[in-house]
Amino acid sequence: MADVRSTKLKFKGDKTKKKRKREDGEGGSSSRRRRTDADDQGDETWVQPSQPAEIRGPTFIYHPSDPAPISVNFDATRNRIMLLPLADAGADDLLARTPGDIAQVWVTTRVSGATTVNLRTGTGEGKFLSCDKHGLVSADREARGPQEEWTPVVLADGMVAFMSVYEKYLAVDEVAGGQLQLRGDSETVGFAERFYVKVQSKYKREAHEEEKKKEGKLAEPSMDEANTNKIYQAWGAGKSVVSGVDSKDLKRARKEGRLAEKLLDQRSKLKSDRFC
Incomplete structure (x- = not known):
């Protein structure tokens, strides 16, 4: 019998995390079970972001096109963006789709505190997704600038729209011959401008940890x-001895x-x- 190999996409430098075995049995508390499930999820598990700050690291972007959903790929050989049907598109739930090829993965980076992100190809020499003032989308620049900045907007249904520096939205557009391509000149968000986005769970947790650190900043020293x-x-035998200094001081x-x-x-x- 042939060995079954995992199809989970991994990246260089990622550590393999072993799953923890359940020791609490059926009688364990629900909170303990939730923590165990979270541990079992693994750092490389692909999840949907619930807020823009969670979109970081390896990123999978795909669109629910008809008749088959498509992923935003980068062809390093031809140095161009490709919109290709997802393999076995009807085999499982659309929300459960994960990348099966490195060409489907982009790397999202951001300057600390910024609301905009940069999308870099995960294969080849690392080119940035950009959009010019005419709405032409490409990935042929090795340096980032204003045209390489995107503002992700997480919609109520969990899908994501990407707004360029020109305040226009990224969209899937059908051109002559029925081919699909990306455009960046949409004024509003409709079906063509809505994308499913997946990130790896460890980067989503990283965003939460940063948010907790911001909320946990020390408050101003008390004047009481x-x-x-x-x-x-x-000292003072339990008495509270205070100074006579003026509160103005x-x-x-x-x-x-x-x-x-x-x-x-x-x-x-x-x-x-x-x-x-």
Whole structure:
């Protein structure tokens, strides 16, 4: 019997993550099962982004064209973008489709804090997807500029529209002979402008971790000296000893970025006066 090889697309440098075995049996908590399922999902599992910030790293872009869905490919040999039917298009659910060839994968990068992204080919020399003012879409530039910037818009149904720097949308267009090509001059978002996008789960988690770090930034130092002293004073027999410093001085110190230093100086002075 021939060995069955996995068709999951992997990239150089990615580590293979082993699945964790279930040890809690049927009686395990639902939260524990969800965590286990998340671990079993694997870093390379292809998932849909729920917000623009999650679109990063290896990216699979395809369109629900009729009669068969098509993927946005890059032909490195001919150095051009190709819209090709997905293999076995009717074999499974459209939402479950994943790339089967490196030519179907683009690499999404972004400048930290920016709302725009760059789409680079995952094969060949790495060219950026660009759109000029006439709506002509190509992938023949090795450097990024304004024409290589795209703003992803995640729609209510989970599909994604890509807006160029000219505030026009990327779309699938039918040309002479029934061939399909990409255009970037659509004014509105309709069927032709809506794409399914898949990213690898580890990059989606990375976006969530960055968001948590932003939300977890330290708040401004508290000016409630009495409560702060109750927590941190190790002297005064349990009494909260506060300074007589004017609140205006504290506000001025906070604006100047030296509130903590001001409070520390006042506590040191009080402690010195008490034990002298």
